[in-house]
Amino acid sequence: MKKKVLMGLALLVISGTSAIFAQQPTLDKLIFPANGTTNYTAMAKDRNISGEVVIPDTYNGKPVVNVGYFGGNLNITSVTLPNSLLSMANNAFAGCTNLTSVTFQASGDITIGNSPNVPRFTFDGDLLAKYQAGGAGTYTRTAGGTVWTKQGGFSLSGTWTRSDGMKITIADNGQNITITGDKPNNGGKLNDTYAKR
Numbered sequence: 784m785k786k787k788v789l790m791g792l793a794l795l796v797i798s799g800t801s802a803i804f805a806q807q808p809t810l811d812k813l814i815f816p817a818n819g820t821t822n823y824t825a826m827a828k829d830r831n832i833s834g835e836v837v838i839p840d841t842y843n844g845k846p847v848v849n850v851g852y853f854g855g856n857l858n859i860t861s862v863t864l865p866n867s868l869l870s871m872a873n874n875a876f877a878g879c880t881n882l883t884s885v886t887f888q889a890s891g892d893i894t895i896g897n898s899p900n901v902p903r904f905t906f907d908g909d910l911l912a913k914y915q916a917g918g919a920g921t922y923t924r925t926a927g928g929t930v931w932t933k934q935g936g937f938s939l940s941g942t943w944t945r946s947d948g949m950k951i952t953i954a955d956n957g958q959n960i961t962i963t964g965d966k967p968n969n970g971g972k973l974n975d976t977y978a979k980r
């Protein structure tokens with residue numbers, strides 16, 4: 784009986800430890816170039832990292848405010864970005880085709896790249912637009928897909944059909960809702976914008 788109790792406790796300790804380690808930053812996959820003396824950038828250590836990447840809020844006691852190049856790491860599956868994030872490289876996660884989950888820990892403006900003329904391929908697909916509309920949270924897609932969906936949130940965006948066949952399209956960006964469609968009863972077009980107040 785004592786053996787069973789001890790084995791059960793050992794399993795609890797091991798599984799609890801595994802859960803703790805699963806949430807820790809994955810420092811073995813990262814390098815942290817300093818930005819002067821006040822903060823750091825997080826970058827991939829090499830092109831062969833895989834699995835989950837958790838970027839910490841701080842490194843050596845200073846904030847991690849920028850995310851550099853991870854592009855082309857085909858086997859990254861999820862990324863958790865730091866709460867301290869202010870900017871990202873233009874192509875930070877471009878080409879990471881198996882990336883299916885990205886967690887933003889804070890809402891706000893993230894500066895992308897340092898040149899307004901450079902295409903912003905930070906993530907494949909529409910993730911940045913979805914983040915700008917939906918804010919902090921976890922966004923997912925199928926591997927290689929281009930459409931990201933915020934988990935646990937509800938959006939009015941999409942095409943809606945009424946029982947009489949009238950269809951409308953709603954674009955919900957978190958601040959404004961624009962409704963477009965046909966008005967079959969009077970032959971007109973619907974194009975209304977509503978602001979959140």
